[in-house]
Amino acid sequence: MASRTSQGEESSYRESRRDRLLSTCAELIARKGFASTTVRDIGEAAGLLSGSLYYYFDSKESMLEQIIVKLQAYLWQRYDEVASSDLSPRAKLEGVLRVSLDAIDQYNDEVRVYQNESKLLEENERFQERAARSKDFERMVTGILRDGIATGEFRADLRIEVAFRFIRDSVWTIVHWYRPGGELGIDEVAKDYLSMLFGGIASPNG
Amino acid sequence: MASRTSQGEESSYRESRRDRLLSTCAELIARKGFASTTVRDIGEAAGLLSGSLYYYFDSKESMLEQIIVKLQAYLWQRYDEVASSDLSPRAKLEGVLRVSLDAIDQYNDEVRVYQNESKLLEENERFQERAARSKDFERMVTGILRDGIATGEFRADLRIEVAFRFIRDSVWTIVHWYRPGGELGIDEVAKDYLSMLFGGIASPNG
DNA sequence: GTCTATAGCGTGATAGAC
DNA sequence: GTCTATCACGCTATAGAC
Numbered sequence: 001m002a003s004r005t006s007q008g009e010e011s012s013y014r015e016s017r018r019d020r021l022l023s024t025c026a027e028l029i030a031r032k033g034f035a036s037t038t039v040r041d042i043g044e045a046a047g048l049l050s051g052s053l054y055y056y057f058d059s060k061e062s063m064l065e066q067i068i069v070k071l072q073a074y075l076w077q078r079y080d081e082v083a084s085s086d087l088s089p090r091a092k093l094e095g096v097l098r099v100s101l102d103a104i105d106q107y108n109d110e111v112r113v114y115q116n117e118s119k120l121l122e123e124n125e126r127f128q129e130r131a132a133r134s135k136d137f138e139r140m141v142t143g144i145l146r147d148g149i150a151t152g153e154f155r156a157d158l159r160i161e162v163a164f165r166f167i168r169d170s171v172w173t174i175v176h177w178y179r180p181g182g183e184l185g186i187d188e189v190a191k192d193y194l195s196m197l198f199g200g201i202a203s204p205n206g
Numbered sequence: 207m208a209s210r211t212s213q214g215e216e217s218s219y220r221e222s223r224r225d226r227l228l229s230t231c232a233e234l235i236a237r238k239g240f241a242s243t244t245v246r247d248i249g250e251a252a253g254l255l256s257g258s259l260y261y262y263f264d265s266k267e268s269m270l271e272q273i274i275v276k277l278q279a280y281l282w283q284r285y286d287e288v289a290s291s292d293l294s295p296r297a298k299l300e301g302v303l304r305v306s307l308d309a310i311d312q313y314n315d316e317v318r319v320y321q322n323e324s325k326l327l328e329e330n331e332r333f334q335e336r337a338a339r340s341k342d343f344e345r346m347v348t349g350i351l352r353d354g355i356a357t358g359e360f361r362a363d364l365r366i367e368v369a370f371r372f373i374r375d376s377v378w379t380i381v382h383w384y385r386p387g388g389e390l391g392i393d394e395v396a397k398d399y400l401s402m403l404f405g406g407i408a409s410p411n412g
Numbered sequence: 413g414t415c416t417a418t419a420g421c422g423t424g425a426t427a428g429a430c
Numbered sequence: 431g432t433c434t435a436t437c438a439c440g441c442t443a444t445a446g447a448c
Binding site: 184 | 365375376379399411
């Protein structure tokens with residue numbers, strides 16, 4: 001790409017302009033979906049003409065790719081910390097879920113894009129490396145579940161692959177209704193969800 | 207529409223052709239998304255040319271609408287039965303979830319379309335009546351939750367609107383990985399999910 | 413009922429001036 | 431870096447023959 005140099009100030013100025021454009025992309029793609037968002041929409045929202053976007057990006061697909069790259073970098077820096085810690089399985093699982101919830105809070109648009117366009121990422125060859133991270137997430141969480149069953153912290157009578165999907169989907173779908181800065185904060189959501197995930201919704205004295 | 211008559215055999219022949227076309231639409235739209243599915247795709251999959259589809263449907267949007275109408279008719283016939291029964295709140299909630307899971311099993315493509323295009327349904331004036339059913343579902347389930355807290359079957363320390371979203375999303379997202387006719391049947395999924403929803407994933411002796 | 417043919421428009425992307 | 435201008439293509443939908 002013609003716009004990428006590797007010189008200090010000039011490069012970082014350009015990077016930050018790029019990043020601001022990416023945030024605009026994320027907001028629009030989160031709201032309207034990738035297929036229904038046009039490069040003209042993005043240009044208009046960013047205050048330039050669609051053609052000018054191609055100074056920063058090779059294609060509409062590469063805008064999507066950069067959004068996901070940025071999000072995955074954030075997520076995996078933190079997932080790796082939790083996974084390599086010596087916490088108990090239950091505490092590790094709580095940690096993983098907290099990281100995911102923090103992403104929903106701080107990178108709301110990007111997470112929505114990641115969720116909404118996951119099919120596209122899986123099917124398009126270009127995004128194979130991005131889609132592979134979903135398998136990494138599954139490996140990490142099912143590993144924690146197995147360990148927790150071994151220690152007796154988790155129930156042994158559940159299919160691990162079903163429990164994994166239950167956990168993954170209940171947490172990530174929060175992004176579809178949670179609004180950063182709204183009345184209900186992410187800490188309150190985390191408290192309720194962790195409580196329901198671990199203890200269920202039925203009364204203990206039922 | 208020119209194709210709608212109200213005469214016995216001729217009409218029902220046309221209806222069934224229409225229904226078969228709708229199934230093809232649902233399959234494609236479920237797989238590729240509404241925006242990325244072209245009427246040419248649909249025509250090709252159904253074995254006719256795109257223009258010929260307009261003998262049966264006014265527009266691409268009306269194809270989507272008919273898919274949703276058909277699904278909602280199935281769902282609400284059964285939801286109403288459960289809601290008006292005199293089962294306990296917990297049994298009612300189980301019943302509602304069973305209906306949803308049966309739809310995921312029997313109307314898999316249609317449910318995926320409903321889930322994937324929910325944004326479009328909410329935002330497009332044309333689909334207001336369809337989108338209103340989501341509010342009905344919320345009213346039904348939160349009512350059951352309130353009753354169950356009153357009887358002591360459900361935990362009283364949870365925010366009802368958060369618990370509702372937890373339940374709604376964990377159940378409906380099953381459609382994104384469940385495959386009808388696969389190794390894991392809907393009864394097994396139902397058993398695991400009801401068990402996790404009501405009792406959580408933590409060991410009771412934890 | 414399905415076809416041929418195409419209107420009319422919006423799309424992603426590019427070339428080159430400034 | 432952003433603009434003007436535009437290309438080449440794909441899209442939904444329609445008109446009218448058969």
